[in-house]
Amino acid sequence: MNNSSSKRLDQLQQWAVRELSGVSDEPRLEARILLAHASGLGNTTLIAFPEREVSETQARSFQALVRRRAQGEPVAYLTEGRAFWTLNLKVGPATLIPRPETERLVELAVEKLPREGVRALDMGTGSGAIALALASERPAWTVLASEINPDTLAMARENARNLGLTIELIQSDWFEAIQERELDLIVSNPPYIPDNDPHLGQGDLRFEPSGALAAGADGLRDIRRLVEDSPHHLRSGGFLMLEHGFDQDQAVRELLEGAGFCRIETHKDLAGHPRITTACLYK
Numbered sequence: 291m292n293n294s295s296s297k298r299l300d301q302l303q304q305w306a307v308r309e310l311s312g313v314s315d316e317p318r319l320e321a322r323i324l325l326a327h328a329s330g331l332g333n334t335t336l337i338a339f340p341e342r343e344v345s346e347t348q349a350r351s352f353q354a355l356v357r358r359r360a361q362g363e364p365v366a367y368l369t370e371g372r373a374f375w376t377l378n379l380k381v382g383p384a385t386l387i388p389r390p391e392t393e394r395l396v397e398l399a400v401e402k403l404p405r406e407g408v409r410a411l412d413m414g415t416g417s418g419a420i421a422l423a424l425a426s427e428r429p430a431w432t433v434l435a436s437e438i439n440p441d442t443l444a445m446a447r448e449n450a451r452n453l454g455l456t457i458e459l460i461q462s463d464w465f466e467a468i469q470e471r472e473l474d475l476i477v478s479n480p481p482y483i484p485d486n487d488p489h490l491g492q493g494d495l496r497f498e499p500s501g502a503l504a505a506g507a508d509g510l511r512d513i514r515r516l517v518e519d520s521p522h523h524l525r526s527g528g529f530l531m532l533e534h535g536f537d538q539d540q541a542v543r544e545l546l547e548g549a550g551f552c553r554i555e556t557h558k559d560l561a562g563h564p565r566i567t568t569a570c571l572y573k
Contacts, residue, residue, distance in 0.1 A: 306352070362496060415459070
């Protein structure tokens with residue numbers, strides 16, 4: 291039997307695993323995620339009732355998703371969703387797909403700043419991942435989030451509404467429209483990949499917005515701007531926290547030192563790579 295023409299859960303999954311082998315590092319997991327999305331069934335049902343059949347429409351929808359994934363399209367875009375921190379976020383081609391290593395920014399922010407009275411700004415918020423995670427963990431904070439792309443900003447606004455979280459969203463090219471001058475925290479996962487990096491043409495990165503990934507010949511264009519302009523918007527004792535490339539930590543530290551920051555620390559991600567650098571400003 292051609293499993294792609296079947297409507298049984300187990301046979302559809304078997305077909306999808308074959309289609310995704312060689313494309314995905316986790317073909318079985320991705321097949322289950324896509325089938326759950328297309329069918330509306332939970333993982334428990336997919337595992338416990340493999341003989342169950344879905345409708346013809348659901349089967350065709352699943353097959354279309356698998357074929358798109360086999361062409362390299364990210365699972366997060368196919369399902370229009372991504373888990374980040376404790377949140378389920380809507381994502382799409384206008385947004386960068388939130389990644390687990392970025393959760394370290396949230397961890398550091400809640401560790402280093404008090405539980406109340408904090409004014410925080412997430413720059414280049416994308417789907418709103420960092421800002422919304424901070425708002426969920428610290429409801430007594432005032433959380434602002436900026437984004438240059440209006441379509442991306444609209445998705446962040448939709449995520450905030452869906453999650454019932456309050457953040458102030460601002461359309462801005464970095465600090466261009468930011469009026470705040472006494473922020474306690476500026477946090478950002480900016481573009482930091484060099485323009486000619488071959489990874490931009492591989493895997494999920496092929497489908498993600500290039501403006502959220504690439505940042506000049508050395509990948510530091512936007513980080514330089516953030517470091518140079520942040521002192522005008524931070525209070526004395528405020529923090530700047532930046533995600534960066536695994537091989538950019540020394541360059542980022544030098545930029546921060548040159549801009550007058552102190553207490554500069556670089557933190558490793560779950561893979562052991564230097565990924566986040568934090569610094570404090572005393573005026």
